[in-house]
Amino acid sequence: xxxxxRSARHSYSLAAVCVLSALYVALYLAVFISYRWAPLLLxxxxxxxxxxxxxxxxxxxxxxxxxxxxxLWFFGNLFFATYNWVAVFALALLHAGIIVAxxxxxxxxxxATRLPLALLLPMTFVAGExxxxxxxxxxxxxLLALPxxxxxxxxxxxxxxxxxxxxxxxxxxxGALADVLLGGWxxxxxxxxxxxxxxxxIACYGAFRLHESQQTMRPGPIIGVVQPDIPMTGGIQHxxxxxxxxxxxxxxxxxxxxxxxxxxxxxxPETMAVVPPLNSEWLRMKNVAGESLRASEEFEQxxxxxxxxxxxxxxxxxxxxxxxxxxxxxxxxxxxxxxxxPKLGQNAQRQDKQRLFxxxxxxxxxxxxxxxxxxxxxASHSSVPSSGGWYTRGEQREVFELxxxxxxxxxxHYAVSMCVxxxxxxxxxxxxxxxxxxxxxxxxxxxxxDGIFQxxxxxxxxxxxxxxxxxxxxxxxxRSSNTGISGFVKPTGEMYGEVVNARGESWTGLGAPELxxxxxxxxxxxxxxxxxATGPALAAHVTSEIAxxxxxxxxxxxxxxxxxxxxxxxxxTVYSCIGDLFPWLLVxxxxxxxxxxxxxxxxxxxxxxL
Numbered sequence: 001x002x003x004x005x006r007s008a009r010h011s012y013s014l015a016a017v018c019v020l021s022a023l024y025v026a027l028y029l030a031v032f033i034s035y036r037w038a039p040l041l042l043x044x045x046x047x048x049x050x051x052x053x054x055x056x057x058x059x060x061x062x063x064x065x066x067x068x069x070x071x072l073w074f075f076g077n078l079f080f081a082t083y084n085w086v087a088v089f090a091l092a093l094l095h096a097g098i099i100v101a102x103x104x105x106x107x108x109x110x111x112a113t114r115l116p117l118a119l120l121l122p123m124t125f126v127a128g129e130x131x132x133x134x135x136x137x138x139x140x141x142x143l144l145a146l147p148x149x150x151x152x153x154x155x156x157x158x159x160x161x162x163x164x165x166x167x168x169x170x171x172x173x174x175g176a177l178a179d180v181l182l183g184g185w186x187x188x189x190x191x192x193x194x195x196x197x198x199x200x201x202i203a204c205y206g207a208f209r210l211h212e213s214q215q216t217m218r219p220g221p222i223i224g225v226v227q228p229d230i231p232m233t234g235g236i237q238h239x240x241x242x243x244x245x246x247x248x249x250x251x252x253x254x255x256x257x258x259x260x261x262x263x264x265x266x267x268x269p270e271t272m273a274v275v276p277p278l279n280s281e282w283l284r285m286k287n288v289a290g291e292s293l294r295a296s297e298e299f300e301q302x303x304x305x306x307x308x309x310x311x312x313x314x315x316x317x318x319x320x321x322x323x324x325x326x327x328x329x330x331x332x333x334x335x336x337x338x339x340x341x342p343k344l345g346q347n348a349q350r351q352d353k354q355r356l357f358x359x360x361x362x363x364x365x366x367x368x369x370x371x372x373x374x375x376x377x378x379a380s381h382s383s384v385p386s387s388g389g390w391y392t393r394g395e396q397r398e399v400f401e402l403x404x405x406x407x408x409x410x411x412x413h414y415a416v417s418m419c420v421x422x423x424x425x426x427x428x429x430x431x432x433x434x435x436x437x438x439x440x441x442x443x444x445x446x447x448x449x450d451g452i453f454q455x456x457x458x459x460x461x462x463x464x465x466x467x468x469x470x471x472x473x474x475x476x477x478x479r480s481s482n483t484g485i486s487g488f489v490k491p492t493g494e495m496y497g498e499v500v501n502a503r504g505e506s507w508t509g510l511g512a513p514e515l516x517x518x519x520x521x522x523x524x525x526x527x528x529x530x531x532x533a534t535g536p537a538l539a540a541h542v543t544s545e546i547a548x549x550x551x552x553x554x555x556x557x558x559x560x561x562x563x564x565x566x567x568x569x570x571x572x573t574v575y576s577c578i579g580d581l582f583p584w585l586l587v588x589x590x591x592x593x594x595x596x597x598x599x600x601x602x603x604x605x606x607x608x609x610l
Contacts, residue, residue, distance in 0.1 A: 011182075012054040017061050020051035021068035031147050032076045035460065038147035045144075045174035046181070049121050052103045053110045054182055062100050062107070070096035076141055079457045086377055087359055091139055095132055102128035105593030112596070116191035117182070121175035122168040127590035129167055130583035133423065136356075136364035140423035141461065144170045149467035153206035155493050156471060159573035161582035162425060163468040168586075169202055212571075213492050216474075219565035220443060221402055221412060224256030224263035224312075225480040225487065227499040229557035230272060231512035232451040242274040246299060250306055252561045257310045259563040264312070264402060269482040270419050270449040271317040271335055275299065278338055279320035280346055300346070307340045313347075314340045315416070317447045319391075320350060332392040335361060337416045337447055339400065351416040352394025355427050360452070361391045397429060399440050412568065415441040419448040422465050422479075430473040430576050439576075441475060442568045448481035454512040455556060459485055463507075467493035472575045476567035484558045491569035501558045514552040521545045 012020070027044035030037040048065065055061030074092035077083075083091070106124040110117060126144075133140050145166035148154055157165050176195040179188035226249060253266050276296040283296060307314050320336040323329070335353040340346055356362040365371045402412045415429025422428060432440035446466065450459045463485035466477050470489040477489040485506050487498030498506035525532065525542065532538050 017051045017055050020047035021064050024048040025068045025072045035147040042173045046177045049178040052107045066096050066100040069099040098128050104597045105590045108593045108597045117175035117178045118172050118191040122171035124590045126167045127586035137358045146464045149464040156206040156209040158471040162575050164583040216571045217569045220568035221264040223478040223566045224266040224563040226252045226561045227486040229559035230451045231454040245274040256561045256563045267315045267480040269480045270447045277321045278318040282321040303340045307342045311342045335391045351398045353418040354394040355421045357420050412442040414443050416445045422446045428469050443476040443566045446479040450481045451483040474569040474571040478566045488564050490567045497562045497564035499560045499562045510556040514549045
């Protein structure tokens with residue numbers, strides 16, 4: 001029997017490993033391109049497992065799978081439209097390296113034990129998913145669970161182990177199929193039966209939690225989310241007029257405020273280059289260049305007046321500039337959320353973004369050669385517009401109070417996450433606790449700037465994270481995003497109330513056809529700045545180009561507002577109490593297998609030749 005097992009484990013030639021690796025890439029990449037192909041993820045990792053565990057030569061198999069993974073994540077991360085190819089290549093190598101390390105652990109565990117791949121594959125691959133999100137260069141792409149965000153019955157288990165438990169369940173199906181193909185049906189029957197029982201349990205748990213939500217979930221405060229449509233790229237961000245942007249945003253806010261009953265809070269998206277710094281520390285600085293400070297004062301005054309007139313708080317994304325504590329002459333720039341209240345003006349609380357987008361908002365490891373390398377070869381080639389320099393990381397997660405509208409009701413509380421922070425439970429407020437050990441936040445607010453994705457598939461990936469964050473904490477979410485997707489999520493993960501265009505679309509996927517014309521117009525204005533005021537023909541050209549750009553934007557994009565109840569839920573979750581214990585256990589298991597592989601390889605290298 002052992003001989004049969006060993007022969008099965010060494011049955012694939014180099015050519016077969018190449019074919020299996022190519023199949024793994026093709027199946028996985030299809031889901032990157034469109035979530036309609038999500039079911040392919042139930043089999044996409046099977047050739048991955050077969051190539052690693054069934055290969056005759058483990059070192060070559062790891063090398064081939066590593067190259068295949070680098071190709072997969074290179075093309076997968078291209079959808080970001082955030083970095084140039086140098087940055088995408090660097091991320092692809094980082095992700096591929098993590099996958100190779102987890103693959104080496106998978107092969108060792110499979111050869112050293114009789115444990116089925118239905119267990120080993122999800123343990124090692126999901127550990128890699130978790131590791132790919134960690135650190136200052138972590139980017140949350142390619143999670144197995146994301147394409148299944150609309151399968152509410154399936155994702156309810158996220159309140160036990162987070163999004164990683166859903167990925168674990170998906171990977172187990174791949175592992176069971178690999179068990180059948182490697183060892184035959186008779187040897188794999190218990191593996192298949194175990195996975196089947198597990199999925200029946202998932203369905204039963206999902207049905208129970210969804211039914212339970214009918215008693216625990218209730219409509220909460222009315223929130224308005226406002227969505228502009230400004231795709232962005234480096235070098236042309238100043239082609240957008242901040243005054244025009246302000247008037248358009250206030251007009252959309254007026255639409256939200258006109259709803260009956262009116263919203264208790266209106267949310268704007270994360271800061272963009274068109275929004276000047278608005279924080280009070282900056283406005284009090286008298287040694288700042290006059291034009292820059294005037295723009296901030298005008299913008300801030302307009303927001304104060306609007307909130308006073310409408311009687312509704314505004315939560316606005318902006319940069320915040322403040323003196324450093326250790327050196328008052330030096331300035332730190334934060335990516336922040338500031339609330340303007342009808343009677344108080346600018347609220348004293350401010351949420352500074354804590355998890356900055358890698359190589360676009362900050363360069364990690366300052367003072368090291370890695371920082372210099374990233375700055376020179378990656379960040380300096382970034383297509384992301386830097387808003388006056390690199391941002392400083394925020395220090396703490398704030399909890400905002402939303403006053404009750406009726407006297408008997410207690411005030412509700414919410415936590416604010418910004419853009420990429422939506423991809424991390426701890427950055428949304430999932431693990432925050434109040435003085436009594438309960439939920440510190442009754443619901444979440446997310447402010448994003450998905451304009452950097454230029455209306456491509458990454459907008460869908462980013463928005464789908466909302467479903468898992470809602471289930472993990474049993475908290476409703478209100479999301480405002482530049483260029484979309486904006487809307488609401490129930491504590492069950494169900495998305496609703498999205499901002500849509502005239503065709504009912506919350507996302508078009510039509511790209512950013514107006515960006516080249518904006519770049520040309522910005523260049524034209526710079527070259528003819530002195531003549532525009534006195535040249536009617538030049539002014540007419542500018543006016544016609546602006547009209548053409550607006551037409552392209554309306555055809556390709558989505559802008560507007562949505563005003564809905566955000567739901568609150570009385571339930572506490574296991575995941576909010578234990579945190580990322582589950583994926584860390586997987587990392588420890590995977591690390592043990594990798595360490596054993598390295599020890600084994602070292603012994604072979606230094607073994608005396610006879």
